[in-house]
Amino acid sequence: MTRINDNYLKLKAGYLFPEIARRVNAFAETHPDAQIIKLGIGDVTEPLPAACRQAMHDAVDEMGQRNTFRGYGPEQGYAFLREAIVEHEYTARGCDITPDEIFVSDGSKCDSGNVLDIFGGDNTIAVTDPVYPVYVDTNVMAGHTGDANDAGEFAGLVYLPLTADNDFTAPLPDQPVDLIYLCFPNNPTGAVASREYLERWVAYAREHGSIILFDTAYRDFITDPDIPASIYQIDGARECAIEFYSFSKSAGFTGTRCAFTVVPKGLVGKNAAGEAVELNGLWSRRQSTKFNGVSYIVQRGAEAAYSPEGRAQIRDLIAFYLENARIIRESLTAAGMTVYGGEHAPYVWVKCPEGLDSWGLFDKLLNEAHVVGTPGSGFGAAGEGYFRISAFNSRENVEEAMKRITAGIGV
C-alpha cells in the first residue's frame, strides 16, 4: 500500500477555521431560527473597491479580443503590478526594494507555507504563541517538528509567548534560531511592533544568520505613521528578512486572491557545504516550477488598488473596519471586559471572564448570543484564556453582536 506523509497525523484535529465552521454548522442545524453573527474568521464582508472592479471588467474585455488576449503570464507576476507595488509599498516608505524582488502570488497563507520548500529540514524554527496556525501546521506537515503535547505545543519548535505583560510582542529567543515567524499588526492579538522592537529583531537575525519571515497582511490598518508597516523600514532588514503582504484584508481580495512576497537580492542561506546561496533565485525557481501565476484579470484589479481612486476607496474600507473594531473594543470594555488590539488591526483580543476558558466562551457566545468568535487556544497554548473577535462584518451586525454579548448574556 502506498505510504502517506505521517507528519499529517501529528496535526491537531482540523485546521482551526474549518473546525469552527463545523461547530457553527452543527449548531445552526439544531437551531434553524438562530440569527448567527460571524465574527470568527477574518474574512472581509464589504464589496470590492469600485476601482478594482472596473479594472477587472476592462481586463475581461481585453481577454475577449484576439489582439489583447493573454495566456500564461510570468510566474513572478506582471511587470505592471510588480512596479506599482514597489512604488506604493516600498519607495513611498523609503525602502529600497526592486520589482525583481517582488513575487506576486495568490495569497500570503500559501506563500508563508510554501516558502518552506526553499529551506532545509534541520533549521531551528521560532514561532510566537499565540500564532497564526499556518506557520506551525506547515512546519508539522514538512516534518520539522515532533509530536504535540497536551497543550498543543509541538516538540522541536521554539515558542515565544505573547502575553499582556510583554504587550503581545514576543521576547527574543534565548537560544539561536534559524527561521523566525513574525506577524505585525499581529494576528490574533492585534498588537503592533515599534521601530525599536523590530530593530532588535533585525540585529538578532543578522548576528545569528537567521531569517525573519515577516507577515504584514494587516499593515494597512496601522494608523500611526511611527509604527513601521514593512520590515524593510528597518536598516539591515534586506539582509535577514522575507516579507509577505496580501491584498485580502486591505482591498477585500479574500475571495479574489492576490498577494506578494518580497525576497531581497543578496538575502542568503547556506548550502550543505556551508556556502551562501541567494534565496531570491531559489524562490523564483520554486514559483516557476510549482505555480503559474495569478490571473491577468486579478493582477489588473490589484494594480488598480494603487490608483488614486483605488487608494481612496481602500482608505474608506479600512476606516470602516477600524470603526467596527472601536465599537467592539469600547462595548466590551464598558461591559467590564479586558480587551487588547483593535486599534491598528481588525482583531480585538479579549480576556475571557473569570471561570471561562477559550472554548467555554466560544460555546457560551454561540449558544446564548448566537455570535461566533475564535477561541484563543486555537492559536496556541498561550492563547488559552483569550478570545479573538474580528471586526470584519457589517456595522449592523457588529452593533447587534455587541448588544447581544454585553446586555444579553452578562459576561
Ligand code: MLT
Ligand atoms: C484569520 O481569521 O486568522 C484569517 O482569516 C486567516 C487568514 O487570513 O488565512
